[in-house]
């Protein structure tokens with residue numbers, strides 16, 4: 001097989017799976033904002049991690065140089081993706097690994113499920129993986145009569161609590177220690193009824209609960225953080241040792257990985273393994289990193305598979321203003337610093353990928369027109385904190401603005417009529433184009449007074465601006481505009497002297 | 502069209518604007534010249550921060566230190582390539598506590614699970630991040646033996662310590678099964694606060710050996 005261009009250029013083919021928000025972000029956010037316990041938990045957790053990250057990042061004199069190298073490496077990978085994928089496949093296969101390609105979520109799910117069935121088992125242990133979360137693998141396997149046991153502590157909390165992940169690194173970030181204890185007491189068989197909420201004891205309880213599963217599992221399913229093209233090596237970065245258990249003890253290992261995870265070679269690990277742990281858990285290095293290249297005789301799984309997943313990644317790649325979203329290494333720094341995420345939590349984003357990266361990646365993977373995903377690029381105040389924190393320098397605010405433009409364009413295309421947003425923008429253009437226009441508009445201010453009630457607050461704005469007033473009141477405008485006040489109070493003769501201040 | 506052909510064709514068409522990225526700037530630190538004594542000090546500091554126990558000894562003290570670290574273990578496993586002189590003090594009255602894992606005579610998972618500790622050497626260590634790399638050579642053994650027992654005693658020859666990750670990678674054979682270890686197993690999954698001890702060994706003892 002060569003990667004020579006074949007046939008018609010394909011239209012972008014979008015992804016499917018747990019990527020669709022079924023209610024618009026403002027509505028979901030409004031509901032989540034009512035959960036004060038969750039907000040307190042998130043505030044505590046995100047502030048803890050911010051401080052840790054800043055400390056370990058500040059230790060490295062060459063942090064910015066590492067970010068530059070990381071960003072450039074990923075751009076290079078995306079530009080050379082076909083050649084690198086071929087190279088990776090050749091090397092991984094030469095070492096006894098077997099590669100499968102999956103166009104979309106459904107195809108990936110079927111491949112994994114068939115591979116599991118071949119091993120005559122109806123149980124698998126899983127290492128936390130965003131790709132399998134994205135394709136809804138656990139739900140699919142359940143339909144097929146296969147139980148998938150999540151082994152990462154936070155994933156376990158989510159799974160036992162019949163909950164959904166709300167963060168890409170710490171999926172149970174919205175739960176505090178006593179909520180975790182309650183879930184364990186209710187859902188974990190044989191748990192010590194006197195379990196307290198001390199994190200160390202909760203971790204112990206998870207160890208007891210999963211140990212037998214690890215020691216007896218025949219098949220493990222994992223994701224991968226990196227894949228090295230020039231050697232065919234895969235890497236998993238983790239903390240607890242559940243990853244090592246899954247990658248080492250079972251006979252069969254099935255890894256599901258997005259096609260964008262490639263790196264050219266070993267040398268690149270020196271950059272990414274400095275960037276990732278410091279950005280994600282705020283540690284100099286995560287406790288465990290495992291690397292494997294196909295099959296090693298006498299050490300670890302002897303039946304090794306890799307599913308290479310598209311599911312909308314090629315569509316994201318086709319957007320030349322949005323494609324750098326694929327450079328994401330899933331560290332979660334952007335959500336940990338995001339003021340919107342801190343308040344709404346991850347569930348409001350509706351997709352596997354929450355926070356600033358989710359607000360761009362989700363609509364890029366599914367297309368802006370899919371369900372309510374066009375509301376995601378507005379889930380940001382464009383403050384830029386995410387861009388500053390991102391270890392691979394993805395300009396998230398710029399892509400958000402680009403996607404808002406796409407959204408406006410696609411809506412206009414559908415309606416063939418100027419939308420409210422267009423009219424507002426046109427209005428703003430007119431108002432700000434001259435002082436006279438603005439002055440004229442400001443004459444309307446006393447009207448605003450009337451719109452506000454006795455409490456001097458405007459509770460509901462009309463049209464699309466209503467979204468703004470749904471969760472906040474606007475103070476009534478002053479009777480006099482700043483421009484009028486300045487004109488009256490600042491005659492040239494009445495200029496104040498320095499001393500009077 | 503096969504799935505692979507179709508995905509590659511989608512990529513080719515996604516890249517029709519032929520992006521030409523800049524070459525990778527590698528301005529970050531790739532070499533250092535820290536004296537050995539300071540390297541050891543830095544590594545000790547990092548490992549202790551992860552709650553590992555660290556001894557720094559001369560090669561003459563190694564056997565006694567290993568014996569001391571293993572004194573509470575009712576059984577321990579060693580890979581077949583371990584330097585036998587290291588065990589002189591740990592096995593004074595024969596091999597009752599010792600189990601050896603060797604190709605062709607591998608210990609089963611239940612056996613490893615009922616073994617208290619494991620003793621291995623290591624391939625390379627990175628002082629700045631407190632990371633020890635195991636590469637599965639005969640003095641480190643296959644991955645399962647340093648994973649299942651709850652207590653890992655790991656020997657770090659001083660000559661294998663470097664300061665920076667970019668200095669360590671050229672020393673690694675990337676196609677071997679590699680495990681990078683930075684402290685005992687830990688989790689930050691509850692309120693993002695780190696606690697030590699989940700599924701991997703809960704106790705990590707590191708012995709840094711000068712002159713080795």
Ligand code: SF4
Pocket residue numbers: 279327328329330331332333334335357386389390391392393394
């Ligand atoms: S976008 Fe950047 S900061 Fe956010 S998760 Fe991805 S790599 Fe991390």
